[in-house]
Amino acid sequence: MAVLPLTVTPLPCPSGSDIDFGAEIRGVDLENLNDEQFQMIRKALYDHHVVVFKDQKGLSPKAQYELTKRFDPASEDYGHGKTIDTKRSILHPDLKTVPHQPQVQVIGNGQVQSYEGLKDIQLRHPHHRTFHHDHIPDDKDYDFTRFYRWHIDAALYDLYPPQVTTLLAVKVPKGRRQTLLYDDGTGETLDVPLGTTAFVSGERMYELLSPEDKEFVRTSKIEYAPHPYIWMSAARSRSTGLGLHSEGLELPDSDLPPIDPSKIMVFPMTWKNPVTGKLALQIHPSAILRIHCADGTTIDDLARVRDIVYNLQRPAISPQYVYPHDWVEDDLVLFNNRGVLHSVVGAFKPDEVRLFRQCNLAASEPPVGP
Ligand SMILES: [Fe+2]
Secondary structure, three states, X not given: OOOOOOEEXXXXXXXXXOOOOOEEEEOOOOOOOOHHHHHHHHHHHHHHOXXXXXXXXXXXXXXXXXXXXXXXXXXXXXXXXXXXXXOOOOOHHXXXXXXXXXXXXXXEEEEEEEEOOEEEEEEOOOOHHHOEOOXXXXXXXXXXEOEOOOEOOOOOEOOEOOOEEEEEEEEOOOOOEEEEEOOOOOOOXXXXXXXXXXXXXXXHHHHOOOHHHHHHHHHOEEEEOOOHHHHOOOOOEOOOOOOEOOXXXXXXXXXXXXXXXXXXXXXXXXXXXXXXXXXXXXXXXXXXXXXXXXXXXXXXXXXXXXXXXXXXXXXXXXXXXXXXXXXXOOOEEEEXXXXXXXXXXXXXXXXXXXXXXXXXEOEOOOXXXX
């Protein structure tokens, strides 16, 4: 079979933006990917972090899974494993599993009669009202929005963070834009397409730090709460979606499923890009519990841990560093889950039907630090 002319084109940087990541790949059939093409995609991914393939109508869940798995051939199961089965996880309502390809999840908004073996499913786009401490008033809800939750796709207990995530836009409501409010006293806002997925670069997040902070994040580790999505279920987010307020609302260990200490995750704060060797500051701010410092001490006070991490991460989510992807139906976005943070954005009306397919796989190896 003839090799297609595969091209990689960096995404245009809109005026007022300072993003330095993102690319579009053309000229490849994802149902029939050869090794040479995959290696070009892999190089593009680790150079650009967010890669867009247009016009992927009809891409099978199997091909989506296989592309995702190719980044980590020893991985097999969905990134959250079975952890979302529990009704108390805050992730539970947002995901429906494709019956014939259980590593692929359907997410979105509204009522869908039939899709890939799923019948009469009710999808619910996460709304900041369910997660944030303070809400945008209902009468402004369709004009203004927030970052819902900045995160890495990862169970953060028992399972290693997936290498990559793929997101396919099957159905996208059109037409509206919203103004995203930071509401943190800075006055910062961002004009976004309805239901965008927002990305920021972990490498930029690291580069923006002072030399002292760079040294701190290179030498410190972060410990995640066991069963983090149940643990945090009663806590409430900051208005920027970047971590939680500290009000003592996290569930005590006695209210969590049994905790196996060997499954608790402690990761470096910075993760090394496997192709370029660059460091990315990669912390899931809502799930953090404790900082392990270079001198062997730990910072255990949760409010302090959150404030430290917030101050490290906040500069890099300012509007000029955010890439809000403007979804068009049949876009497939592949992103470096170990090199970016991302957030759901937006508030849909009940009749605005959105249908997406997501795939990521719990990695076979932990992230590599400096
Ligand atoms: Fe995600």
